[in-house]
Amino acid sequence: MASKNPVRWIIQCADWFEERGVYVPGEENRTIDPFRDFGWLIVAWVVTLAVFILFFALAV
Structure with a gap:
């Protein structure tokens, strides 16, 4: 079974x-x-790019 922990996935x-x-x-x-x-x-x-996009998506 795949782990759902994002750090482990990275x-x-x-x-x-x-x-x-x-x-x-x-x-x-x-x-x-x-x-x-x-x-x-x-x-x-x-990962940095994903966090950057997520930050601005949630900021709206």
Whole structure:
């Protein structure tokens, strides 16, 4: 059964990005994959954007 805790969902989403691989220093022979290398940053940006939209939707 899926958890209804939004914090747990955010952590699971970021973990999904990390499971696809992470950047290893010294491994410059491959191209940068934004989902693999910047997973936490992408998740944080999406959550911040959602909170921003929700804030203004409730402010009206």
